[in-house]
Amino acid sequence: MAESDKPILGFIEWCGTHPFATGLMAIVGILGTIFSIYAFQVDREENKQSTMQSERMEGSIDNFADESTVRETEIQESLGRIEKAAPKSILDRIPNITNVAYSDAKTRLIESGWIPDKKPWRLYLNANSTVQDIWEQGLEEVDDCLQTGNGACRFLYYNPEGVNLVVVAIDQGDGLVVQRYWIEEEE
Known part of the structure; x- marks a missing residue:
């Protein structure tokens, strides 16, 4: 083994022989797991909000299209193109x-x-x-x-x-x- 690997190997052996260091590493691992679960929940919530926002946008577009048709009818009526009374x-x-x-x-x-x-x-x-x-x-x-x-x-x-x-x-x-x-x- 190379000379440069000995300090790393020594640190690992020291962590394995000292209960405090082993416990500290376990706590860090548990905190990492909890953080991962929390981040997953935040991502899911943001995904739900994005989906709801896109559904609202789709509804707005549909409403705009419906309103455009109504406005087109009103414009044609005001120009006299659409007869109110049907003589023909x-x-x-x-x-x-x-x-x-x-x-x-x-x-x-x-x-x-x-x-x-x-x-x-x-x-x-x-x-x-x-x-x-x-x-x-x-x-x-x-x-x-x-x-x-x-x-x-x-x-x-x-x-x-x-x-x-x-x-x-x-x-x-x-x-x-x-x-x-x-x-x-x-x-």
């Missing part, structure tokens, strides 16, 4: 959007008083990738898309009277084009 039938208030680029059709519908039925992102976490891509492009009114055939996507709108409008657009390679639309009857 509902069908007369739907512009002809068949074979029109979806972006143009959306503008026409909004100008006619229809409101995109926007959904929060969390509803699309398990949706197919086409729906997620469409939503990420800002078309939050997307309801569903087929992943086969012509890739038809279903978009939802509503008006202040509670009437729901369904618009189906297909991908024609250079963008979505409205194929058909209809009033969805409530069940």
Whole structure:
């Protein structure tokens, strides 16, 4: 054994032969265990607080999205785009959007008083990738898309009277084009 190892070996032997030193080392070990348990409990409590905070944030985001829809309706009402009294039938208030680029059709519908039925992102976490891509492009009114055939996507709108409008657009390679639309009857 090297000469430099002898002081360390001597200290270990001294601790083993003196009960006071052995007891002191045991107390230090017990204190370390207690501190570890305490630190674990503090970490768990901080984790619970972080989880609660993230849940509150998610609720705030959902509330903000709901309030945004209400504000959008109020803005359209103040601009006179939404008629309070319905002098025309509902069908007369739907512009002809068949074979029109979806972006143009959306503008026409909004100008006619229809409101995109926007959904929060969390509803699309398990949706197919086409729906997620469409939503990420800002078309939050997307309801569903087929992943086969012509890739038809279903978009939802509503008006202040509670009437729901369904618009189906297909991908024609250079963008979505409205194929058909209809009033969805409530069940």
